[in-house]
Amino acid sequence: MRQVGWWEALLVVASAVADEPRYAEGAATFQANCAVCHRANGAGNAGLAPPVIIDAPRFAQTSEGRRQLAMTVLYGMYGEITVGERRYNFKMPEFSRFDDATLAAVLNHVLFDLAHVDAGIAPIEAADLAHERAQVVDGAAVRAHRATVVTASP
Numbered sequence: 022m023r024q025v026g027w028w029e030a031l032l033v034v035a036s037a038v039a040d041e042p043r044y045a046e047g048a049a050t051f052q053a054n055c056a057v058c059h060r061a062n063g064a065g066n067a068g069l070a071p072p073v074i075i076d077a078p079r080f081a082q083t084s085e086g087r088r089q090l091a092m093t094v095l096y097g098m099y100g101e102i103t104v105g106e107r108r109y110n111f112k113m114p115e116f117s118r119f120d121d122a123t124l125a126a127v128l129n130h131v132l133f134d135l136a137h138v139d140a141g142i143a144p145i146e147a148a149d150l151a152h153e154r155a156q157v158v159d160g161a162a163v164r165a166h167r168a169t170v171v172t173a174s175p
């Protein structure tokens with residue numbers, strides 16, 4: 022039998038590490054609750070839901086953008102939005118039944134594992150979710166807030 026060279030073993034380890042999500046619990050939540058609409062890789066579905074890997078990484082760079090992400094998963098969103106030059110007008114369900122840590126992990130999975138944001142960006146914290154949970158809004162208000170952060174995001 023052929024011996025496996027050390028460099029081959031290293032490649033196997035490296036690719037296993039690359040595939041391993043940094044936010045494993047967030048990944049499990051995403052696969053079970055979000056992938057049906059946004060697809061497992063977050064690239065979205067033209068007739069159903071926008072990609073979450075285009076604007077979410079931009080939003081992660083400003084405090085209002087980070088609030089937007091927390092609001093979207095807590096309260097859902099409806100009304101027309103444009104993502105990556107394509108228009109969407111469907112309803113994002115609300116996920117307020119999940120606790121703050123679970124929602125933070127799912128957003129971090131989107132940002133760090135799917136969208137590969139810069140490692141220098143701070144992860145979303147459970148406290149960020151708790152802050153938005155304390156001020157209830159509806160999906161129309163979430164969309165209105167989105168319109169303000171789209172222009173302010175890098």
Ligand code: HEC
Binds near residue numbers: 071073077093164167
């Ligand atoms: C039933 C389909 C559906 C499911 C399930 C779903 N979404 Fe969405 N999501 C949408 C739709 C539709 C929109 C856009 C809403 C609009 O057009 O206003 C959206 C928008 C978003 C956005 C905002 C994207 C942007 O550019 O502003 C994020 C982030 C997001 N979803 C994350 C998630 C996460 C995380 C989950 C799972 C916890 C999830 N979604 C589950 C349909 C879904």
